Amino acid sequence: MTYEILTVPLAELRMRTSMKWRRYPPDVLPLWVAEMDCRIAPPVAAALHAAIDRGDTGYPSGPVYEQAVARFAADQWGLELDPARIGLMPDVMGGIRNALQVTTHPGDHVVVDPPVYPPFFAAVTGTDRQLLEVPMAADGSLDLAALEAAFSGRLGVRPTAYLLASPHNPTSRAHTAEDLATVARLAHEYRIRVIVDAIHAPLTDPGVDYVPYLSMPGSEDALVLFSASKAWNLAGLKAAVMVAGPAATKDLAAVPYDAARGAASHLAVLSHTVALDEGRPWLAQLRSEIAANRTLVDRLLAEKLPAVTQLPGNATYLAWLDCTALGLQDPYRHFRDAARVALNPGPAFGSVGRGHVRLNLATSPEILTEAVSRMAASLD
DSSP: OOOOOSOOOHHHHTTOOSHHHHSSOTTSEEOOSSOOOOOOOHHHHHHHHHHHHTTOOSOOOSSHHHHHHHHHIIIIIOOOOOGGGEEEESOHHHHHHHHHHHHSOTTOEEEEOSSOOTHHHHHHHTTTOEEEEOOOOTTSSOOHHHHHHHHHTTTSSOOSEEEEESSOTTTOOOOOHHHHHHHHHHHHHHTOEEEEEOTTTTOBOTTOOOOOGGGSTTOTTOEEEEOSTTTTTOTTSOOEEEEEOTTOHHHHHHSOGGGTTTTSOHHHHHHHHHHHHHOHHHHHHHHHHHHHHHHHHHHHHHHHOTTOEEOOOOBSSEEEEEOGGGTOSOHHHHIIIIIOEEOEEGGGGOGGGTTEEEEEOOSOHHHHHHHHHHHHHTTO
16 A cells, blocks of 8 residues: 655645744745654544544553554564553653653763754753763764763763664664664673663664664663654654663653653554554655655755765654855854755754754655755855
């Protein structure tokens, strides 16, 4: 079966009232926040319509989402999870803050590796912890030598935790099994608690296997946050799960009820569960469309804007663009004002993001083509 996914016309998209389509004036093409310009997966839409029709809008009941995550992990990644070690959370970032609070103490240092998802910084500082930044390698992969230096205390402080985005946002890398195995070995050796943001896990390119961190030896005390919201564009239906390694069950249990299981919505739990169980064919097509868009952007940049390069990626629907050769003081502001294309400013992902922007690939090829054409014309 073939679906209509990233084919929504611009006029129809401009009728949407979500953040992506309301932040900027109507002459701006918004390719910034991680919302997809997609049509919802039919099984998810049907489940939501059915719930509304029967007035089923109360509180969530039972571990249905947790069980669906376990089924999905087993079927898609070969990872066997005990639903008893999976706990409902309001969303991934709320879960990360909860994880920090039950595994570290105020004043502790937490490693992050910029350029990285901007809320990571606020999650650390907002819980009274301190940041220890270890930048990614130039090719967008994990800098394992630098991580070992940080974990061991050779950077001047001894951290207690590491926030790992897997796949990485914004470099769009699905970490290799070899790299993750090294992280797990180092974390075990230096007693670093690893907290993983796996929200983009279903969104690897076709032929690219996602490697779960919890499949690595030494990962037993890790906590992993996951949600179906990114892969099926369900951010408006908030729910996530925290998956505890076998040695971290007590940490999951320590998360207060009102900060976790009492915060996700019933409609979110219903829709995410259906997405994981019945939305897999839709997801498979989406992954192909995103990979095609990634290739399209590479071609468009080579043809129209050769001074800008896309960091090679194989996961997420995000593109990290290096604009340093343009000599612009602020590429984000230039493209917003002169090209009327809204991207994410690189410095929001850490100081190493200067001269970069993040572009959202999850839209139609027509919109991507128009956006790159505008960006190129703005430099003439």
